[in-house]
Structure formats: C-alpha cells, structure tokens
Amino acid sequence: MMRLILHGLRADEPLIRDAVRRLRSEGHAVEVRVTWEDGDAHRLALEAVQAGAETVVAGGGDGTINEVCNALLETDRANDVVFGVLPLGTANDFATAAGIPTDDPYAALRIVVERPPTRIDVGRVNDRHFVNVVSGGYGAEVTTATDPSLKRVLGGFAYFLTGLTNMDASGPRHLRLQGPGLEWEGDLLAFAVCNGRLAGGGFHVGPHAILNDGLLDLMILPDLPFSEWPHILHEFRTGETGEPPEEVIYRQLPELTIEAPDSLQINLDGGPIFGTRFEFSVAPQQLQMTLPEGSPLVKTP
Structure with missing residues (x-):
C-alpha cells in the first residue's frame, strides 16, 4: 500500500487527482492524507508507517520532503519503507536535481510504482x-x-x-x-x-x-x-x-x-x-x- 502525504494547498488540483485515479485504475493501492499546518507531514508519515504502508510519498516541496524523511527515520521501519517524491513545491530543488518530473504528477508517481528503490545517504545536523x-x-x-x-x-x-x-x-x-x-x-x-x-x-x-x-x-x-x-x-x-x-x-x-x-x-x-x-x-x-x-x-x- 502507498500512502501519499499531500500538501493541503495542492489537494484540489485536477492533475494530481487524475494521477491518483489513474494509479488506482491500474490496480495500485493508493491512500491520500492531506496536510493542514506545519508538522502535519511528519505526523502523517508516522501514521502511515504505523498503518503498515510499504511506500510513503511526500507530495509537496523540499520542506515536506524533509518532514517525511525525519519521520521515517524515527521509526523502526526506516530500512524497509520505500520513500517517494511527488514534487509540488515552489522550487523543487531536490526533485529537479534528481530528475524527477516537476510538471507531471502522473509521471512522478509512475517512478514511485515502477522503479526499484535506491538506498540513499541522509545528512544530519545536530538533531x-x-x-x-x-x-x-x-x-x-x-x-x-x-x-x-x-x-x-x-x-x-x-x-x-x-x-x-x-x-x-x-x-x-x-x-x-x-x-x-x-x-x-x-x-x-x-x-x-x-x-x-x-x-x-x-x-x-x-x-x-x-x-x-x-x-x-x-x-x-x-x-x-x-x-x-x-x-x-x-x-x-x-x-x-x-x-x-x-x-x-x-x-x-x-x-x-x-x-x-x-x-x-x-x-x-x-x-x-x-x-x-x-x-x-x-x-x-x-x-x-x-x-x-x-x-x-x-x-x-
């Protein structure tokens, strides 16, 4: 099961809703949770792991990616949960450098469901x-x-x-x-x-x-x-x-x-x-x- 943590300001966008519908029609189990305020992405990512999600997707900008990353690393499943990115921020610096499409939500989510995961390093500063x-x-x-x-x-x-x-x-x-x-x-x-x-x-x-x-x-x-x-x-x-x-x-x-x-x-x-x-x-x-x-x-x- 995939759990998409979606920034609240982007929840009503037709392209995103269409991308989720298309994935579901292809047989992928996709659940969506929408943020309302700071800290929600972190909390919702923790809830996703506790609910048994195999994949957690950060749907937002670099700040949302960071919140989800920190949440995953707080759990005992950080080594086996797959982390995906749906870039929906202003700059999308991480996604742009990584080559993740920033203007096509469906293409970005196809990467999540089709590509084998790669183990990546995580930086740490203080805590x-x-x-x-x-x-x-x-x-x-x-x-x-x-x-x-x-x-x-x-x-x-x-x-x-x-x-x-x-x-x-x-x-x-x-x-x-x-x-x-x-x-x-x-x-x-x-x-x-x-x-x-x-x-x-x-x-x-x-x-x-x-x-x-x-x-x-x-x-x-x-x-x-x-x-x-x-x-x-x-x-x-x-x-x-x-x-x-x-x-x-x-x-x-x-x-x-x-x-x-x-x-x-x-x-x-x-x-x-x-x-x-x-x-x-x-x-x-x-x-x-x-x-x-x-x-x-x-x-x-």
Whole structure:
C-alpha cells in the first residue's frame, strides 16, 4: 500500500487527482492524507508507517520532503519503507536535481510504482536530518526573505529575484569550519552543506553531490567585493560549467563542524534554524528512495 502525504494547498488540483485515479485504475493501492499546518507531514508519515504502508510519498516541496524523511527515520521501519517524491513545491530543488518530473504528477508517481528503490545517504545536523541541502549566509537569508505570495506567482524565480534585490544587504559572517582535511576560519558570504545539488530556487551549490557516496559536499563562498557578485550568482544560477565557481572553496567530507561567534541562521531543506555550533555528519544508505533511471544524483556500481 502507498500512502501519499499531500500538501493541503495542492489537494484540489485536477492533475494530481487524475494521477491518483489513474494509479488506482491500474490496480495500485493508493491512500491520500492531506496536510493542514506545519508538522502535519511528519505526523502523517508516522501514521502511515504505523498503518503498515510499504511506500510513503511526500507530495509537496523540499520542506515536506524533509518532514517525511525525519519521520521515517524515527521509526523502526526506516530500512524497509520505500520513500517517494511527488514534487509540488515552489522550487523543487531536490526533485529537479534528481530528475524527477516537476510538471507531471502522473509521471512522478509512475517512478514511485515502477522503479526499484535506491538506498540513499541522509545528512544530519545536530538533531535534524536532511535529504537535500543546508545553507547559511546569503542563500539562507534569500530563502527566508522570499515572500510566499511572490513564490506562488513567480515560482522558483522568486528566490532569484529576491536575491538580486537584496545583494547589498547581506554582509559577511565570520565562521570557523573544521572537518577531515579541513581547517578554515574567516569571513564568508555563504556556505552550503550538500547531499543534493540545488538550493534556493535552482542555485547549483553542490555540483558534484551524490546521494549514495557516503559524503557531504561543502561549498564556501568567501567574502568578495560586491562587484563580483553578479558573476558569481550567474555561475551558481546556470551551473553551465558543471563545476563550482573558481572563487569558492569546495570539499567532500563525511563530517563537519561549523562554529559562529554569535547566533547564525541556517536553512535546512527550506526551513530556518538558529545556533552557534552545528555538527554535520552523513548516515550512509539510510533510506530507500525511488528515483528515475539514470538519475544524476546516484552513483552506480
């Protein structure tokens, strides 16, 4: 049995209802539960596991994916429940990077019912897990500052527009970062700790990230003159080279500690959290996820 945890704002959309009807007509047992407020996706995912669901699908954006991921990892069935994604958010950063269709609910759900699951890594920061990206500095501020009404009208481009209009308002932060083979302290404009590749509405912050390599990808954007920002933002936005901009520091590592002299806001799969010390680690192959054939986020033997 599949249990679809569906974001309440999207529950009445004809394409989604049609996709569920088509799956049921094909003989698939699909149950739907709809969220109403923050925390519902987490609670409904726990209920799905307790009810014996073999597959739990997060129908929403990156925040919904994160809630369902954390719920599954709280249960004793995290190793055998299949985790699927129906991307219905503003940016759909994780799904876009993974190659999951973002404009065809039926095609996305066909992946869930047809593809064998792949074991993926899960990142952890302090007591929270993440599937996609944790960002700090400029990227986190852009995601938090973007007006929800603007996101509804412009979609993922709203993040980029907010970034352009707030470039000169984001000052550098002094941080210390430590990990295997890494000792770095200084002023930075932004950082990202990546399990996936995209954040903030399509910015290519982790171009080499793989979901099943046992590593997190770290990107540090040091403090740079304001005149260089448009060039950097263009490279992050387009990802046209397939490589991080030459101005950034890029590492792959299994664990990392970030320390700030005062409270720092970071953005975890779309939601802000605050602190002065963040301990990152990766839990290899913790979840079974259905992904498209040839997904660029998966390393094949």
